[in-house]
Amino acid sequence: MPEFLFSLVVLILILVLAYYTTKWIGKKGSMQSGSRMIKVLDRVMVGQDKMLMIVQVQDQTMLVGMTSHSVQKLCDIENADELILQAKTSDTDFSSILNSALHEGWAAKLMGKKKKGDDAE
Structure with a gap:
């Protein structure tokens, strides 16, 4: 049981250190690009x-x-x-581009099926 508790504490410590390290690196990177x-x-x-x-x-x-x-x-x-x-x-947002692509794709598929159905009649 003490080994499990020790491992858990070490894991939490590593995660906390990783969080603060990435936060610090992010601040350093943004400071260099800000002018x-x-x-x-x-x-x-x-x-x-x-x-x-x-x-x-x-x-x-x-x-x-x-x-x-x-x-x-x-x-x-x-x-x-x-x-x-x-x-x-x-510039348009991703969701509008995705929606238009999906609608155009579905419309083309439906038109393609209708044309095939029209040929069969």
């Missing part, structure tokens, strides 16, 4: 160690290319406000 002057508006991976980013620094918006060895400004982006507005209006 008042520089905002990363969007990013996309184009290769294993290559990334394109749209970055806003005060009132300038630019496209930046990043690799594991370098960072390079590719071009300035004009009308960045319009670009951001288009991106926000075109």
Whole structure:
């Protein structure tokens, strides 16, 4: 019985330490990415160690290319406000995308069955 109790206490201690360690690592990661002057508006991976980013620094918006060895400004982006507005209006949440895909899928299946049934008559 004492061995079981000791094992239980050690397990609880490990879980508590794991929780606080991940919480601490999460705070460290968010502190590095938080900035008042520089905002990363969007990013996309184009290769294993290559990334394109749209970055806003005060009132300038630019496209930046990043690799594991370098960072390079590719071009300035004009009308960045319009670009951001288009991106926000075109984004939809996961549930609406899933619902539309399911409805389109079921509609296509039903239409396919009706066409087959029409051919049989």
